[in-house]
Amino acid sequence: MLDVRPVGYVIGLLVATLGLTMLGPLVADLAAGNGHWPAFLESAAITIMTGTLIAMACANGVQSGLTLKQTFLLTSSVWIALPAFGALPFILGATDSNLTDAFFEAMSGITTTGATVLTGLDDLPQGMLLWRGILQWLGGIGIIVMAMVFLPELKVGGMQVFRSEAFETMGKILPRAAEIASRISVIYVTLTVCCALAYTATGMTPFDASVHAMTTISTGGFANSDASFGAYGAGAHYVGTLFMFLAALPFVRYVQMLGGSHMPLLRDAQVRAFAMTIVVCVLAISFSLANTIHGFSEIAFREALFNVVSIMSGTGYASADYMLWGPFCVAMFFFIGLIGGCAGSTACSVKVFRYQILFASIGAQVRQLHSPSGIFQPRYEGRVVSGDVMNSVMAFFVVFIVSVGIVSVLLSLTGLDFITSVSGAATALANVGPGLGTEIGPAGNFAGLNDTAKWILSISMFVGRLEMMVVLVLITARFWRS
Amino acid sequence: MLDVRPVGYVIGLLVATLGLTMLGPLVADLAAGNGHWPAFLESAAITIMTGTLIAMACANGVQSGLTLKQTFLLTSSVWIALPAFGALPFILGATDSNLTDAFFEAMSGITTTGATVLTGLDDLPQGMLLWRGILQWLGGIGIIVMAMVFLPELKVGGMQVFRSEAFETMGKILPRAAEIASRISVIYVTLTVCCALAYTATGMTPFDASVHAMTTISTGGFANSDASFGAYGAGAHYVGTLFMFLAALPFVRYVQMLGGSHMPLLRDAQVRAFAMTIVVCVLAISFSLANTIHGFSEIAFREALFNVVSIMSGTGYASADYMLWGPFCVAMFFFIGLIGGCAGSTACSVKVFRYQILFASIGAQVRQLHSPSGIFQPRYEGRVVSGDVMNSVMAFFVVFIVSVGIVSVLLSLTGLDFITSVSGAATALANVGPGLGTEIGPAGNFAGLNDTAKWILSISMFVGRLEMMVVLVLITARFWRS
Ligand SMILES: [K+]
Ligand SMILES: [K+]
Incomplete structure (x- = not known):
């Protein structure tokens, strides 16, 4: 039997921590004097209490480390537990959402997808806008830690190519996940503060600048206005561009830069x-x-x-x-949207390095085809790509594309038209945010979709954020045996 | 230097043969007394003469076999030479097409795509309808021979999994391509005749039955009416279904069946x-x-x-x-349309066996991920899939998907809307025929597209028919060196 207690313990602590962060919006609404703070008090109380209870209930099973199966379970269940509790303020607060909408919004937040079912953002109380920002900001740091610590260990989606590298750079000095996470966090916080200051300098209010900094550095994309960044001018656009770009780069390079390495970004x-x-x-x-x-x-x-x-x-x-x-x-x-940013950042989708590995393999094969006596091996960053990595990357790509197909068909079953279905599937699985068409396109939002479609999209965001393969591993019957 | 003469010789003979088949429509138009026969006489004369001249010019370089590079060149150039000459009747004949339309229609015919730029099909002279049928019928048999003889040898797109098998079955008895082709041809002709008789039995005129039989068994899809099979009743639909299904099965199984093998289809x-x-x-x-x-x-x-x-x-x-x-x-x-039929048939697209191999690999990997100490290997038909085959199949899939993306963007550049671009790219690369939307959907046709789009689609049909990788090999600079 899989012992779930060590997983439950970590989940409990994380949920309780999420509850603590609800005190931020509580303070914001108190300060604004808009009377919306009780929703956050209530949510925080429920979340902190439940999280603590879960952690306490599991505390007797805590071991010094996690088995592989427990790591799989932790990596995935955290992306269900956090949105489940993160949804509370949307249900109890000013948005007065139903369960479907609240879970969608929280999942979209924590997975940094940024698709929204809320309208009238400009009139929402500050606490609620801040909460959306916090969800994405927490999701963003979670993703980087997952991509740098967990996925390479799990050998999922070819992320193991970054294993030796990350450990070469940091592992010898900082062998434990908590320390890697803390190094990354310093950079993450610094980038967020710089971004907020830069937004403020372009004339954004300090509040909007802070929330947008949080959703920029997490490449989340929640905005404080229905017009998204259409509400701002040239300055905000250039600042946003710069920091979105920086947020999509591999964070390990920033660690190296601080360590005095020469031009680590340019050499990647x-x-x-x-x-x-x-x-x-x-x-x-x-x-x-x-x-x-x-x-x-x-x-x-x-x-x-x-x-x-x-x-x-x-x-x-x-x-x-x-x-x-x-x-x-x-x-x-x-x-x-199907290309994506760099691995080891908050960005998502197929990601650039996977295309590079796939194209390297195709190139090697094409040369092999017409010169069968030669030996051609795909290389990435000068090193031969192992069959193991190759197969992982290939599996990721196939599962991603096939999932887009399956989710499109499921969405079309709920009555969405072809463009909405296909682009909705792609944008959710790639955690991008907007789709195409008038309904879910850049000028629309996801509010008008039927409930079934919203649940399908919520699950898709979850699957996409877990780089597909983690979910496939979890749904295997064999995983749960012995 | 690559000696192109042996390739030129075969191409010349094939072109001359194509010219001879133009005598069929000539006779049909003569018999119908519609006065359209001179176009076919002229086309036949040009085609037979040019083909003969090419063959004669290259005859001094003929060797007993082809090198690998020559095989690549032959496999691809035949799908350019034949549509180039097959386009002549559309230019010279009743359709009075311009070069773009004529080449598109001939390429669509010979690759058995079946997208048409002709309207008013119901009023076309019989010779022209017969010519469209002949193009697809010849293309169909060419595809089977290519898939059974050439692609496995070239190790393209994972087709090498069928190599040992085809040769086990037939190679020992019939070692040469010409004899394999003749066995297959007998089956191909038999199926066509049965299909034509069955269509006639449902009330179709013998002429329509014959042309539709040719475009059914080749899974080509050219019809004699703008309404396609909407012009016919239930009988024709069931007959068509049966023979389209039979035409999408691996033809090697029919050879085995004739050889007395027990249930070869069911065991595949x-x-x-x-x-x-x-x-x-x-x-x-x-x-x-x-x-x-x-x-x-x-x-x-x-x-x-x-x-x-x-x-x-x-x-x-x-x-x-x-x-x-x-x-x-x-x-x-x-x-x-992105699934497709069986390998070794006239069907196209990604094909069922590639998905089976990809899914087998993903399954093996998922088991490996949560049980790293076990050894899990993907199997197809009970045998372990070699890394070589795996990589080929993967490369095919990636190139196919990326090509759909690139061709979609190119088509959108010519002004086509999103659905037309994406479905047009997919239907051309997969050699299916109809796209989506009002313009190129099942009730539309490709006549109204701009010339640039038609050329992009013509090239896409060519690339798709050559299973992507052959074209990639050909466009490598290295291929042409030494
Ligand atoms: K996003
Ligand atoms: K077709």
Whole structure:
């Protein structure tokens, strides 16, 4: 039997911690004097108490380490427990959401997807906006720790290529997950503070700047206005672009930079490929925008830049309704969302390094095909890619694509049209945020969808955040035996 | 230097043979007394003469066999040379097409895609309809021979899993490609004749029955009416379903059946998976149709059956405009087209066996992930799938999906909307035929597209028919060196 107590203990502590963070919005609403603070008091009380009880109930089973199966269970169940409790303020608070909407919003927050079912964001009490920001900000740091500590250990989705590297850099000095997490946290907090200050400098209120900094550095994408970043001017767009870009880079490089390493970012193949892809897409889309809507102007460049970086980093802010930019831009934004940022960041989707490994393999194979006597091996960052990593990456890609197909069909069963179904499936599994079409596109939101569709999308965000394979492992009957 | 003469010799002979088949439509138009025969005379003369000249010019370089590179070159150039000459009757004849349309129609014919740029099919002279049927019929037999003889040798797209098997069955007795081809041809002709007789029995005119038999057994999908199979009744639909299904099965099994083997079809894993998938999709779509349009009736079942088998086998006939069947059916038809039939048939797309191999690999990996001490190897038909085959299949899938993305973006650049671009890319690369939407959907056709889009689609059909990887090998600079 799988002993779930060590997992329960950690989950309990994390849930209790989440409850503590609810005191932030409580204070915000108290300070604003808007009378909405009791919802957060109530939520915090329930969450802290339940979390503590779970931890206490499991405390007698705590061991010094976790088995592989327990690690799988922990990695996945945390992304169900936290949104379950994170949903409480939406049910009890000013939004007065039903369970479906509240769970969707919390899952979308904690997985940093950023799709919202709330409308009238501009009129929400500050506590609620802050809570959405906190959910994404906590999700973001959780994702980096998961990507750097847990996924490489679990050998999921080819993340093991980063294992030796992360441990070379940090493992010898900082062997334990908690210490890795603390190093990363310092950088994460620093980036968030810098981002908030920069937003404030562009004229954003300190409150909006803080919440947006939290949803920028987590590449989450929740905004405080129904117009998303359309509510702000050029300054905020450039600041947002810079920090979304920084948030989609591998955080281990920042650790190395602080350690005095020379240009670690520039020497990282996935960073170079990510930057190059952005340059190409921004040029193509600016050119298209210049020819159709804006003429050759700063605004054409800025709109292209902001939205490309937003979608490719998986943030999902929109500064304009790019559904109106013509078919080329629409198709580009769909496929850009399927590329994604760098591994070891808060970004999501297939991710640049997987394409690099897949393309390296295809290149080696093509050479092998016409020169069968030669020996061609795929390389990533100069090292031969092992069959193990290759198969993991391949499995991730196939499962991702097939999942987009299956989720699209399920969504279409609930009556959503083809574009909404396919783009909804893709944006949820890739944790990007906006889909295509008038309903869930950059100018729409997910409020009008039926409940079944919302649950399908909530599960999809969960599956996508766990890099597909973790969920596949969990649903295997064999996993639960002996 | 690559000696292209042996390739040129074979191409020349094939082109001349194509010219000879133009005498069929010539006779048909002469017999119908419609005055359209001179176009075929002219086309035949040009084609036979040019083909003969090419063959003669290359005859001095003929060797007893082909090198690997020459085989790659032959396999690909034949799918450019034949449509180039096959386009002549469309330019010179009653359709009076321009070069773009004529090449598109011929490429769509010979690759058995079945997308058409011609309208007013019902009023076309018989010779022209027969020519479209002949193009697909020749393409169909060419595909089977390519899939059974050439692709396994080239180790492209995982087709090498069928190498040992095909040679076990036939290689020892019939070691040469020409003899394999002749065995297959007997079956191909027999099936075509049976299909034509069955269509005639349902009340189709002998001419329509013959042309449709040719485009059914080749899973091509060209029809003699703008309404496709909407022009016919229940009998034709059931006959069509049966023969489209038979045409999408591996032809090597028919050879075994004639050789007295016991139930070779039932013992083939891809046949079972293909049939099961069809059953599930037909049930789901009949149920949806019964609930929305037709009630629980024979017509709901028949419409579902015919169109599912048509799209999954890659034939592309439509008996109704399934764009009107609601979002679930639309999404289903899109993804069914990305499954495809069995390898070693005239069917196309990703194909069932590749999904089976990919899923087997994912299953083995998932078990490995939670039980690292065990040894789990993916199996197909009871045998361990080698890393070589695994990588080929994976490369095919990735290249296919990425190509759909790239072609979609290119099509959207020409101004096509999102659904038309994405479904057009998929239907061309998968050689299915109809796309989605009002323009290129089952009730539309490709006539109204701009010329650039038509060329992009023509190239996509070519790339898809060559199972992606052959083209990748050819465009490598290294291929052409030394
Ligand atoms: K996001
Ligand atoms: K077809």
